[in-house]
Amino acid sequence: SQTIHQWPATLVQPVGSPLSLECTVEGTSNPNLYWYRQAAGRGLQLLFYSVGIGQISSEVPQNLSASRPQDRQFILSSKKLLLSDSGFYLCAWSIGVSNQPQHFGDGTRLSIL
Amino acid sequence: AQSVTQPDIHITVSEGASLELRCNYSYGATPYLFWYVQSPGQGLQLLLKYFSGDTLVQGIKGFEAEFKRSQSSFNLRKPSVHWSDAAEYFCAVVGSNDYKLSFGAGTTVTVRA
Numbered sequence: 001s002q003t004i005h006q007w008p009a010t011l012v013q014p015v016g017s018p019l020s021l022e023c024t025v026e027g028t029s030n031p032n033l034y035w036y037r038q039a040a041g042r043g044l045q046l047l048f049y050s051v052g053i054g055q056i057s058s059e060v061p062q063n064l065s066a067s068r069p070q071d072r073q074f075i076l077s078s079k080k081l082l083l084s085d086s087g088f089y090l091c092a093w094s095i096g097v098s099n100q101p102q103h104f105g106d107g108t109r110l111s112i113l
Numbered sequence: 114a115q116s117v118t119q120p121d122i123h124i125t126v127s128e129g130a131s132l133e134l135r136c137n138y139s140y141g142a143t144p145y146l147f148w149y150v151q152s153p154g155q156g157l158q159l160l161l162k163y164f165s166g167d168t169l170v171q172g173i174k175g176f177e178a179e180f181k182r183s184q185s186s187f188n189l190r191k192p193s194v195h196w197s198d199a200a201e202y203f204c205a206v207v208g209s210n211d212y213k214l215s216f217g218a219g220t221t222v223t224v225r226a
Binding site for chain 2: 006032042043044046049051059088090092094097098099101102103104105106107109
């Protein structure tokens with residue numbers, strides 16, 4: 001069966017520090033991969049998605065970036081974190097287009113001080 | 114582009130009572146629709162999905178949803194709520210040949226004893 005792993009589960013970082021969140025999927029090949037951010041009390045905002053290695057689509061301009069160095073690995077990064085980057089970050093995967101649901105990881109709670 | 118509206122931000126229901134969560138979507142063709150549930154500090158879990166066919170779909174945890182094209186709605190129901198159903202619920206839509214889900218803002222369900 002397929003599984004998705006996100007780490008770390010929680011992270012506290014000072015403003016201006018770098019960021020690297022990792023997401024890996026097991027048990028499937030060539031998944032679509034997604035990064036979402038969920039601010040407190042709000043819905044999900046799609047940040048990036050990828051349909052293949054090295055293919056990244058950005059949905060929202062910001063100081064975050066994403067990379068997909070391997071088929072089942074998706075990394076969210078920043079060179080300098082802002083206070084507004086605080087939130088709950090969720091990684092998800094799916095197969096194919098449209099009619100296949102996305103499956104979510106357990107998320108990373110990021111607090112910027 | 115597709116969009117989703119969840120009109121109710123917060124619903125309180127007594128344990129054992131019925132629950133209905135509203136979802137209205139906007140999309141020019143037949144959409145693919147999903148309901149997800151999120152417990153505090155967790156990722157999203159898929160409850161059910163609608164692609165085509167029978168407009169009443171059954172999901173996990175005793176939930177069901179009905180697709181009504183004429184009303185552009187996909188409301189979620191449960192006949193008898195358990196305390197463990199307290200969570201946030203998200204409706205989502207994706208268009209055909211698309212990779213990106215559009216989520217509603219979510220409805221928080223509180224269950225009182």
